[in-house]
Amino acid sequence: MLDGRVKDSRYPLSFHCTPEEGLLNDPNGLIEYQGAYHLFYQWNSKDCSHDYKSWGHVVSQDMIHWKRLPVALVPSEPYDKDGIYSGSAIEKDGKLYLFYTGNVINPDRSRSSFQCWAVSENGVDFKKLGPLFEHPQGYTRHVRDPKVWFDNETHRWRLVLGAQTLAEQGTILCYSSADFKKWQFDGELFDSNEMDKISQRGYMWECPDLFQVDGQELLLYSPQGLTAEREQYQNIHQTVYLSLTKEWQIASENELVEMDWGFEFYAPQTFETADERRILYGWMGVMPPEKEQAQPTVAEKWVHCLTIPRELNFHEGRLYQRPIRELQQLRGEESTFGLMGDWKCPLAKFGSEILMTFDSFAEDFQVEVTTGFSLLFDAKKSLLELSRTNWEDGKKEFRHYHLDEPLKEIQLMIDGSAVEIFVNHGVAVASARFFALEKPLLKYNGKNQGRGVHFSLLDCR
Numbered sequence: 001m002l003d004g005r006v007k008d009s010r011y012p013l014s015f016h017c018t019p020e021e022g023l024l025n026d027p028n029g030l031i032e033y034q035g036a037y038h039l040f041y042q043w044n045s046k047d048c049s050h051d052y053k054s055w056g057h058v059v060s061q062d063m064i065h066w067k068r069l070p071v072a073l074v075p076s077e078p079y080d081k082d083g084i085y086s087g088s089a090i091e092k093d094g095k096l097y098l099f100y101t102g103n104v105i106n107p108d109r110s111r112s113s114f115q116c117w118a119v120s121e122n123g124v125d126f127k128k129l130g131p132l133f134e135h136p137q138g139y140t141r142h143v144r145d146p147k148v149w150f151d152n153e154t155h156r157w158r159l160v161l162g163a164q165t166l167a168e169q170g171t172i173l174c175y176s177s178a179d180f181k182k183w184q185f186d187g188e189l190f191d192s193n194e195m196d197k198i199s200q201r202g203y204m205w206e207c208p209d210l211f212q213v214d215g216q217e218l219l220l221y222s223p224q225g226l227t228a229e230r231e232q233y234q235n236i237h238q239t240v241y242l243s244l245t246k247e248w249q250i251a252s253e254n255e256l257v258e259m260d261w262g263f264e265f266y267a268p269q270t271f272e273t274a275d276e277r278r279i280l281y282g283w284m285g286v287m288p289p290e291k292e293q294a295q296p297t298v299a300e301k302w303v304h305c306l307t308i309p310r311e312l313n314f315h316e317g318r319l320y321q322r323p324i325r326e327l328q329q330l331r332g333e334e335s336t337f338g339l340m341g342d343w344k345c346p347l348a349k350f351g352s353e354i355l356m357t358f359d360s361f362a363e364d365f366q367v368e369v370t371t372g373f374s375l376l377f378d379a380k381k382s383l384l385e386l387s388r389t390n391w392e393d394g395k396k397e398f399r400h401y402h403l404d405e406p407l408k409e410i411q412l413m414i415d416g417s418a419v420e421i422f423v424n425h426g427v428a429v430a431s432a433r434f435f436a437l438e439k440p441l442l443k444y445n446g447k448n449q450g451r452g453v454h455f456s457l458l459d460c461r
């Protein structure tokens with residue numbers, strides 16, 4: 001549980017990272033440094049708009065209980081005066097380096113962006129080191145979100161950026177450095193042949209992340225401007241992944257896979273822990289501005305949260321995301337309910353975890369997390385449906401996920417005003433916020449065989 005207004009909110013969150021006040025968006029600079037997990041996030045501490053971005057900073061021993069540290073980076077220099085935009089962190093020679101995009105609004109309202117770095121020797125105080133290189137030719141000023149890592153094979157530092165071509169198409173730019181000082185531009189990640197393999201390109205790609213999980217190269221990015229296709233790409237912007245060959249090419253049969261089929265998920269970033277787990281955090285908040293400003297917490301002067309940390313694994317061609325095992329420490333009082341029939345159970349203020357394990361084939365069921373927010377399974381169509389009442393206009397809204405395998409397990413991680421739904425050990429995930437003033441009551445209705453519903457009250461005080 002973090003301090004700040006959120007603690008006394010009417011829509012509290014206990015194991016999700018929130019801002020103390022103001023607006024939070026992307027997770028930034030995730031790193032395990034000198035025995036502690038550091039998490040930075042895009043933060044406007046002044047109000048709930050997308051102006052004046054700084055890097056909020058929290059630290060933890062277990063990725064669950066966080067302590068707030070002083071803001072790490074605020075706009076101050078000619079190259080970052082209008083925003084410290086997203087980026088990443090690495091450790092070198094015992095020092096913590098942050099890489100970020102300096103956002104500048106020029107007097108004629110045009111934008112400039114600078115890829116910058118900063119350093120700290122204690123993980124708390126940061127000294128800005130200025131821009132890393134000139135803006136690349138042939139791209140608009142929408143170039144941002146440096147992700148940096150050390151490539152053990154080439155012994156070079158690598159840096160990737162989200163970018164927009166002059167023809168207003170999304171792309172990724174690659175840089176590398178042998179000495180950690182001079183950066184060389186290595187061109188775009190994908191040439192035009194590779195790009196042709198991608199069904200939808202969009203006008204801008206944000207927050208690229210390129211890494212290996214279980215021996216598989218993966219590219220994660222957040223494209224803007226994709227058109228909704230059947231159940232996919234229903235939110236204003238999306239996050240997708242692509243599996244790549246060792247040479248960073250797209251196998252031709254490969255397709256974009258949407259990372260999360262819920263209502264709120266965007267701009268995730270991953271990092272590797274000392275025990276070699278690949279952990280992901282995302283922003284649980286992307287939405288149109290009218291809807292953002294209508295979000296009930298705005299009246300309390302704070303808005304948005306991050307997802308819970310998810311461990312990534314890759315097998316048989318698919319990416320799995322599961323809540324990190326540390327979250328199991330929060331399990332308190334536990335009970336079991338049947339999967340056949342109707343029952344109700346109050347949810348805990350400090351969160352609840354619900355694990356439903358089905359035998360053979362799951363039959364139809366419905367779980368209502370709170371009034372107007374439910375998850376439904378249609379066995380005949382092999383379809384999961386998430387529905388909620390939109391807080392902006394009071395209309396029902398839906399998201400769907402088609403399973404191409406039997407439904408075996410649903411794990412719901414429910415915090416005061418956030419739910420994350422993990423399907424079949426994390427082969428699909430849906431994230432969503434809900435804002436209920438009544439005490440949340442879980443209602444189940446179904447006629448299933450199975451090991452039942454394992455219900456744990458979580459305690460994150």
Ligand code: FRU
Nearest residue numbers: 026042053085086144206267
């Ligand atoms: C993604 C993003 C990034 C940018 C940051 C600004 O949500 O637009 O591309 O760096 O947010 O807050």
